[in-house]
Amino acid sequence: MRDLERRYRRLLRAYPAGYRRARNAEIVGTYLDLAGSARRWPSLLDAADVLAGGARERLRAAGAADAIPGLHLAAILSFITATAVAAFWAAAEVVTVSGLWGSPAFGPFATTGIIVWSGWLLTAVVHAFGPATWARIATGLALALTALVAPVAALFDLPRPYLIVLLPQTALGLLALAVPAHTTRRLRLIPLAVKPAAALLAVGALSGGSGWFYRYSNGAAILPEAGAVLLLTAMLAATVLSLRGDARGVWALLVLLTPIGLLALYPLTENIAPAVGAGHSDFRVMTGTAIGVVLMGAIPPAAALAIRARTTATASIPAASGDSRCPNCGR
Known part of the structure; x- marks a missing residue:
């Protein structure tokens, strides 16, 4: 067995066992034909495709x-929010006075965050006008920039955005990877439409601010408001769709609880710090709060999936007859 075939078979463990038994050879053969003879490892896109397919089949198996x-709906709302937040911070990188009173600066910008926010704004353009594959690749690159800016900035002693800014953007970006390929042009244009409004909001809120600390202390207060808008939008979608007998709005709301909670990380850490004896929202408080938000946000969708799976399993069991005696011997 070739190394590539063995690695594809390992990836296919993402699928339910019954599905693998029925279609394992077919799926592996298709990927091997597309990969060619020279490749030794599955490509990132192939690995993501296999994992996504496995997740879909497991959800179907659970009813x-x-x-x-x-x-998919949660991914679209996440991408719109991520673009709006990126536009806000990109404008803030420019309008905030950098280098004042010894505050750090990154050239004409406040921090290295300008690289991250530019990546997300470019992704919105690709998402609106480019093929779905390009949009997914651009989203992955923007997500990688978001994750790498902190360690790279620390390595070269450069100013960077706070973690309370980067963590919610990372959560929104991870969900944005699930934006469906066949999204209507109207939905794909929405992120472009929200960018100017978010940038103008930053100009009005932060213009003339005295340096780096001002930008993050006051700008971070916008994130809970963005989370509130996302929460209200998801609740409205869940209500309207539920009235039509469509449960996808409820699922979207459950999935979005984690990024919404991370958008509120700033006030949460400010209130938790005194309760745990910390003088301010330090790294320890922020890390603990973020972990708590992720765990608490995962509970509702996990519980909903468990309830649905149990209901499906119960419904698939034939109802027991009132007479349990053997029809042949009568016992």
């Missing part, structure tokens, strides 16, 4: 197939 369109 939660309607969670898939719910995830």
Whole structure:
């Protein structure tokens, strides 16, 4: 067995066992034909495709197939929010006075965050006008920039955005990877439409601010408001769709609880710090709060999936007859 075939078979463990038994050879053969003879490792796109397919089949097996369109809706809302937040911070990088009173600066910008925010703004353009594959690649690159800016800035002693800014952007970006390929042009243009409004908001809120600390202390207060808008939008979508007998809005709301909670990380850490005896929201408080938000946000969708799976399993068991005696011997 070739190394590439063995690695594809390992990836296919993401699928339910019954599905693998029925279609394992077919799926592996298709990927091997597309990969060619020279490749030794699955490509990132192939690995992501296999894992996504496995997740879809496991949801279908659990009787939660309607969670898939719910995830797609959550991904669209996440991408719109990520673009708006990026536009806000990109404008703030420019309008805030940098280098004042010894505050750090990154050339004409406040921090290295300008690289991250530019990546997300470019991704919105690719998403609106480019093929779906390009949009997914651009989203992955923007997400990588978001994750790498902190360690790279620390390595070269450069100013960077605070973690309370980067963590929610990372969560929104991870969900944005699930934006469906066949999204209507109207939805793909929405992120472009929200960018000017978010940038103008930053200009009005932060213009003339006295340096780096001002930008993050006051700008971070915008994130809970963005989370509130996202929460209200998801609740409205869940209500309207539920009235039509469509559960995808409820699933989208459940999935979005984690990024919404991370958008509120700034006030949460400010209130938790005194309770745990910390003088301010330090790294320890922020890390603990973020972990708590992620864990608490994962509970509702996990519980909903467990309930749906149990309901499906119960419904698939034939109802027991009132007479349990053997029809042949009568015992």
